[in-house]
Amino acid sequence: MTPPTEESRKRTPTDYIFGKVLGEGSFSTVYLAKDVHTGKEFAIKVLEKSHIIREKKTEYVMREKEVLRILGNSCPYFVRLFWTFQDRDRLYFVLSYAKNGDILTQIDNRKTFTIHCARYYAAELLLGIEFLHDKGIIHRDLKPENLLFDENWHLLITDLGSAKILSSEKPEADKSKTRRNSFVGTAQFVSPEMLTDSQSSFESDLWAFGCILFQMVCGEMPFRGGSEYLVFQKILKLEYAFPEGFDECAKDLVESLLVIEPGKRLGAADERRYSSIRQHEFFSGRNFDDLGPPPKLG
Ligand code: ADE
Numbered sequence: 001m002t003p004p005t006e007e008s009r010k011r012t013p014t015d016y017i018f019g020k021v022l023g024e025g026s027f028s029t030v031y032l033a034k035d036v037h038t039g040k041e042f043a044i045k046v047l048e049k050s051h052i053i054r055e056k057k058t059e060y061v062m063r064e065k066e067v068l069r070i071l072g073n074s075c076p077y078f079v080r081l082f083w084t085f086q087d088r089d090r091l092y093f094v095l096s097y098a099k100n101g102d103i104l105t106q107i108d109n110r111k112t113f114t115i116h117c118a119r120y121y122a123a124e125l126l127l128g129i130e131f132l133h134d135k136g137i138i139h140r141d142l143k144p145e146n147l148l149f150d151e152n153w154h155l156l157i158t159d160l161g162s163a164k165i166l167s168s169e170k171p172e173a174d175k176s177k178t179r180r181n182s183f184v185g186t187a188q189f190v191s192p193e194m195l196t197d198s199q200s201s202f203e204s205d206l207w208a209f210g211c212i213l214f215q216m217v218c219g220e221m222p223f224r225g226g227s228e229y230l231v232f233q234k235i236l237k238l239e240y241a242f243p244e245g246f247d248e249c250a251k252d253l254v255e256s257l258l259v260i261e262p263g264k265r266l267g268a269a270d271e272r273r274y275s276s277i278r279q280h281e282f283f284s285g286r287n288f289d290d291l292g293p294p295p296k297l298g
Pocket of ligand 1: 023079095097101
């Protein structure tokens with residue numbers, strides 16, 4: 001029998017030195033961890049088995065693993081799953097470590113992004129969304145907290161636990177498919193169709209894309225309220241306003257994405273990729289085949 005390669009060798013918790021907590025979800029904690037053999041840093045998501053079973057979240061955990069497996073290392077805009085392992089009480093997902101934290105923290109630190117930065121990261125996000133949708137997967141929880149920066153300040157989309165796999169075979173033929181589900185996602189970024197009839201589709205991610213672009217440009221979420229209920233009411237009535245000075249091209253793009261009817265959102269009718277979004281004036285002059293190096297955040 002041939003010995004396992006370093007790549008395929010089964011890992012255990014003793015292969016890592018666990019450090020600070022990077023993030024906490026409702027049923028997982030992400031730690032910074034160092035590989036004791038190589039010194040390489042990873043983000044390890046640790047899930048308590050008993051908690052997952054008690055909360056009936058097994059399906060979400062399996063889904064996240066499956067989606068990360070499908071994505072592999074073929075798209076630079078997603079965190080990568082390197083290994084999984086378990087011990088008696090916990091599951092461990094060894095993920096790429098995004099050294100520069102999340103976009104939300106960066107937006108909050110600076111209040112807003114410059115329009116140049118917003119355009120660059122909206123373009124990286126669009127490439128990530130295109131890749132995901134091409135594989136027949138809807139993210140369903142896109143929001144600034146789930147957009148991380150790697151050590152070179154490129155975007156890494158994370159948290160695929162709410163994702164829906166519509167088809168791994170013929171995504172093009174499945175483009176218009178929707179699924180009925182219970183509420184997933186985050187109140188401020190959830191699309192109206194998820195609220196009215198629990199349907200999510202690829203266009204639900206385009207809605208979230210519009211919300212994220214809004215927030216990058218002006219620092220605020222478009223739909224805000226004192227409670228989830230009030231936020232939902234605003235989403236359903238498309239009740240939001242652009243603050244003074246909001247870039248006109250960005251405004252036009254946001255308006256074409258934040259459309260109640262999913263099929264009327266910009267990109268919904270595109271055959272391949274989101275060519276109509278790529279061609280929007282906001283992205284004019286941007287070469288999506290080579291976005292160039294990230295701008296300095298400011
Ligand atoms: N927080 C949650 N996941 C993370 C990751 N992969 N890298 C850095 N911080 C994180």
